[in-house]
Amino acid sequence: MNFLGTFLIIHFMYCHALPDIIRIVCHLLKTGIAAIFGPQSAHTASHVQSICDTMEIPHLETRWDFRLKREGCLVNLYPHPTTLSKAYVDLVKAMGWKSFTIIYENNEGLVRLQELLKAHGPTEHPITIKQLGEDSKAKHGYRPLLKQIKNSAESHIVLDCSIDKIYTVLKQAQEIGMMTDYHSYFITSLDLHAVDLSEFKHGGTNITAFRIVNPEKTQNVVQDWIFGEQRYLRKLNMDQTEILGGEVLLKEKLSILVDKNP
Structure with a gap:
């Protein structure tokens, strides 16, 4: 996936066993990635964080988790x-x-x-x-x-x-x-x-309730995603009510990362 000129590698991690997690993350590191986003699983994320801290690779999260230490190479944009x-x-x-x-x-x-x-x-x-x-x-x-x-x-x-x-x-x-x-x-x-x-x-x-999603900004996010899919002749049907806070935070993180690594 291409985002603002930056190539994104999306890997769906279904495993929970530590050896499998290490193998997948090490494979991603060999590709020369600049950072790892996620995963959403609390169990898996703790192992990924440990590897990223060791290799000094930024690890970015967008979910509520009181167990992860917000130090080292971890950046969690979700409210503390x-x-x-x-x-x-x-x-x-x-x-x-x-x-x-x-x-x-x-x-x-x-x-x-x-x-x-x-x-x-x-x-x-x-x-x-x-x-x-x-x-x-x-x-x-x-x-x-x-x-x-x-x-x-x-x-x-x-x-x-x-x-x-x-x-x-x-x-x-x-x-x-x-x-x-x-x-x-x-x-x-x-x-x-x-x-x-x-x-x-x-x-x-x-x-x-509280919200971290700005309705005006989410409409722009939806339009960006729809136009992005159209470039690849794919159709995306969604509206701003389907945008969750974590997805908006993910886009913010990607924008920050791209700005820091032009």
Whole structure:
């Protein structure tokens, strides 16, 4: 792939075994590459980072990961976990929430919300923490959990889950009467713009989230990709709602790398 005059090598890494990872990365290094982007897998990325540190090759990431050390040759353009967590605290305070319920999907969610948990002192109104669970396709889905929250009369909800589950959670919340003008949701995902929320716009529910994608800039990104594909007689159908934060950060990294290595 050619990007601004720079040739990009794209290698899909499906392996997790250390010998295979070393073999693939060493093969890439022999080609004279200037940097390695990714991979997205946390397990694989840690090994790639170690090799890049040893060989002093820039390693660039665009994902949330509290385990990777941001030192040596690693550059991660994704907001630092602690900084992002503190931003959550500032937002909740700005909204004036005295009490709220946290719905999290896994342990990484608790790490993302650790500053919010620490900021809520023992003398303040209590907060409730609920784990989302795994099976949304079960007979009742997430409804039993959501009904517990509804019965508690809590109206402020912090939702931390993968982007592919956000719509399902909100839809099931709507079905049991938890998407009204009485309810407010703070969703921690930075890619909420990619979720279709049109079904909930008439309920009066306040849905808040951060984003790192500038709508004006993403439209330009989409047009660049479409025109780039047309040069190779390929058709690309997409709009700016399909652009995730990591993809925009990847383009920014490529632009920076190309500028530094003309």
